[in-house]
Amino acid sequence: MKENYKLPCNIAQTLNIVGDRWTLLILHEILVGASTFNEIKKGLTGISSNLLSDRLKYLEQSELVSVSLYSEHPPRYSYSLTESGKELEPVFHSLLIWGRNNLDKCYKKLVHEACNHEVEQTFYCAHCDTSVEEEDLVVLPVEEEVSSRA
Amino acid sequence: MKENYKLPCNIAQTLNIVGDRWTLLILHEILVGASTFNEIKKGLTGISSNLLSDRLKYLEQSELVSVSLYSEHPPRYSYSLTESGKELEPVFHSLLIWGRNNLDKCYKKLVHEACNHEVEQTFYCAHCDTSVEEEDLVVLPVEEEVSSRA
């Protein structure tokens, strides 16, 4: 396995998997419905076949994408996201919202289906059953889960 | 300006700014407190001086980072995030949470400071004053804001 960033940080390690050029966009394309090689390629103007092919292989190996052969003769493949892949949705949403608020030209917005109004991101603490603001969050080291169970 | 991805998509356009190798990690490093060139460089094992220098210039030009000369003689600069830069915090949080749930080896977790329990991401609709689940969200095109004000 390649090891781009050698930093003891979730973000760096996550970016080692999804941070390469085109990778997040490929995953997003599959998330929004593209399922065959050419559908993905058509959705991503400018990507080359060999790169898409390489990335799909890497993503399959990383278990973010699963591939199924839906026709043996001729061979036809269908790409879909695994659970891990689907869990990237909040990442896409946060990038979309950032773009909405900060890009000169933005294309999409994220709305509450029921009322058609735009939403914000927040955090929820299941333990306190309350919503938590950015400023009440802390990033803590994970120490092999010793103390958190005691 | 460079134009990597030519796609009509917030995510692609956002990644045109922050999607280059090392860029998100540089922003994150500044977010968590690094302020001088060498502090940033020390936090990011493996980055080379010229790349860090290039990225900082690009980020300044993109108005995600602001630079101030805090000593004229010798010249010493201090880097900090602009409002746009700080708004990337939810992106970092969502990457951190993804890593927490999906990496083999993870280093950090995001907790509610008051109770020390981990939080989840949700969305909040100000109009309905309610929290909205992933499945009740839709991505809609932004059309020069004609209909949404009427």
Next chain:
DNA sequence: TCTACTAGGTTGATTTTTTGAACTTAGTGT
């Protein structure tokens, strides 16, 4: 049957990015 076309890629050359190491300039500390 011949031709064109689609899906799903592979191959190889060229170009662009990154890395890596050395060097610079200006000042500090001993």
Next chain:
DNA sequence: ACACTAAGTTCAAAAAATCAACCTAGTAGA
């Protein structure tokens, strides 16, 4: 005077991405 730090710059080499052409297998039409 000498070593050392901050904040970079310069240039060569290596790695990654782009681009265009090619390939295999099948399908559709004339």
